[in-house]
Amino acid sequence: MDIYQGELDVENYNQISEEEMELRRGPWTAEEDHTLINHIAQNGEGRWNSLAQSAGLKRTGKSCRLRWLNYLHPNVRRGNITLEEQLLILDLHSRWGNRWSKIAQHLPGRTDNEIKNYWRTRVQKHAKQLKCDVNSKRFKDTMRYLWMPRLVERIQAAASAGAGASSSTTTPYQLNSHNRSSTIDNMGSSQKVLPQADIINNTVGNYGGGGVPVNVNATSYTAENSSTAASSDSFGTPGSDLTDCYNYPVNQSSNQLAYGETLTSPSGYFNQGLDFQVMEQNNQWMDEGDMYDNLWNVDDNWFLQQQFNNNF
DNA sequence: AACCAGGACAACCGCCACTCT
DNA sequence: GAGAGTGGCGGTTGTCCTGGT
Structure with a gap:
């Protein structure tokens, strides 16, 4: 009985050769996928070694x-990492480092592998371009004070642009869903999901600072549907946002965040309307017992002054 | 058109922790 | 308690695709 009724791109699968019949490695074929899906649908997951055998798959359980x-x-989500997800990844990575599975728990439908790949291909690339180590304080500060506010601004801009129009390209999850759809809750035990809405709201609120609440509740914006998105990520090249950050114009007169001002005074940045550290202490979404002795508490005027002098 | 380089992502590997016998 | 089996995690590699020359 063929339970699986989804569509698979059969043409792009490799064909099994005779030599591969012992214990297959490499890309999965459509047939293997069907076999695995159907077997799990009938028998459930777990006990992967015996599952592989009983399903007749020439693969290891792993x-x-x-x-x-x-x-x-x-429940695995495909497609580009959204701006909110990028922000969340940067945020959580700054707290927990390369604990991909833990980070993935906060991004419903995203796997640790996907996040890991995202970090390596996108974030580390830009660290390389900046000629600094991805774990260096300089790079973390750049993310904290330049990159992440930039992301917030783009989310903000996208929210404004989409405020009057309903979007047909929203992502499967919505950021304000305290009673989020059961899609996530139906996930297997392997993917436990923690409340995300509070994370995003608090996070974005914090970065937004300046008494400018960032409303990302209505719609989740992908790079594709964001009018400000020039590429598939927030710093894609050309027109890298990270690069943009260095050249970002100081906006003192509008309601938008004034990053130039921020750069000279990170303390002032958070004092414009929100007590950042107090907010963090009150955040419910911080895992109890987790250390976050990281850049979030950094008040490095020297670095920021350098950035300001170099780029403004 | 052919070649090459780099990006993106799927898959594998090794290690570790946990459970069961 | 010891050993085997299993699952989870992070790091790394392999492969395919795309854009540039």
């Missing part, structure tokens, strides 16, 4: 598990 969790699981 390989089956990985294929299921990272690709075939119905």
